Amino acid sequence: MVYDFTGPFYIIGCSYICTNSHLYASTEHAVFCTLPEELQYEFPAHLLASEVGTEADIWSWKARGVSRAVWN
Incomplete structure (x- = not known):
């Protein structure tokens, strides 16, 4: 989830398996930097956390970041 001024x-x-x-x-920092x-x-x-999770919890409903507008 990402927070924004108008709502999340x-x-x-x-997911990718090496x-x-x-x-x-796909949102992990290591993957993002290769784009x-x-x-x-x-x-x-x-995104505020460079790692979004591991194995079973790689995707979750926890807040992970803020929109570009909020960040700026």
């Missing part, structure tokens, strides 16, 4: 919104993503069986969320700068700029939020 959710980031929809997917060849060494490590589970990554071209143009795509990073389109992301609508600033």
Whole structure:
């Protein structure tokens, strides 16, 4: 969940499993940094935690960040 001035919104993503069986969320900082700068700029939020979870709790209903408007 991401907080915004008009109310919260959710980031929809997917999970990736590496060849060494490590589970990554598409919103994880390590994945985000590999995107071209143009795509990073389109992301609508600033995530406050670099890791969104592990294994079973990689996706949750906990607040993870704020919108770009709130951050600015």
